[in-house]
Amino acid sequence: MEDDYYSLTSILADNHKLPCTFTLEVPGLGYLEGGSEQNLQAGAKVELPLWMARVLAQNEFATFTVPQPFTQRVRANLNASAPAVKLSSLVGAGGWWYRFGTAIAKIWDSGDSLLAMLREAFISRLPALQNLSAHHASMDHSSIPEGTAGTGEAFREGMEADERELFNIGQESGRIVKKWHDSSWARR
Template identity: 40%
Template sequence: MDNDYWSFESCLSEQQKIPCTLKLEVGNHGNLLGASESDLHVGGKVSIPMWLAPTLILNDWLDFNIPPPFMQRVKRALNADARSVRLSALVGNGGEWYGFGKLVADILEESQAKELQGVLLTTFKERFVDLMDQAQHFGSLPGSAADNMGDRGSDFREGLEMTERELFLLGQESAKAVRLWYESTDRKEH
């Protein structure tokens, strides 16, 4: 989540690609940018990984577009009901939707950045109570009894993105620890 050099999550967020438009001629380096031909021209479209994008954009070599996971369509869906959007489908399995979103917000202008951050934050807040609920529920059930949950729940769980998955695990683990403690006994058997 954080921008730390050593953090795996930040590596995962940074490898998401952002669609860009070229502002200069690139001769013979097309394949480095993931294109099929070797020469790229002004106005050509390339997808750049997020870790590379800020430098290129800052130097005015590229223009970027808002990447698909944060487009209006998604925002509208989130507005309608944040809990029914499958974030994992937007960034691929194991992708970091929040982390990626924050990186995109960091290169946007101030007003746009504020708006996107607002979307990220409300989405997180609206989802995390449900997340906690389900995590605790799963942690406090012994073994496989957890399989017979409602459909809405399983849809929600499959739609979790990476940060949320970690949170789910944390909640589940602590609920499990408490359950095991309640079940444990120090009574000596006679």
């Protein structure tokens, strides 16, 4: 996963919202709360994009709690059955759950436990991802009736953005192998 200044996916992952609590009064930022106050009061709770929350937390203007996509409840669900968890619904459609979690772990004191959770989730979900991409690569999609849900469709719908990228790479690799295999049999 890239962490590049010019990476569009890194920019989009940094825009996920993080609930923050301000530790002191900040002049001129009252508009962040949506009120008519000029200043943002100490103790104010505001959801901010990760890129802004990171700077505020590093400079001790604000603190943040673990966001909902990484709570103990999510961890318990991942431990029970990682492929059954819809990661896409945790961070929104097209969201980067792994990248968001990695960015939070970099600025959070207990980041090692979060990184361990992300790693275990990825390792647990990878076989289902690989099997599903291989299955889709070998299928003739023109013969599937409209609206029919095939094997693993619930998992596919729950994939987050990095998993969808791996899924597409797996599908394309499967198509290339199938094309090579078919052409080698045709030459015989």
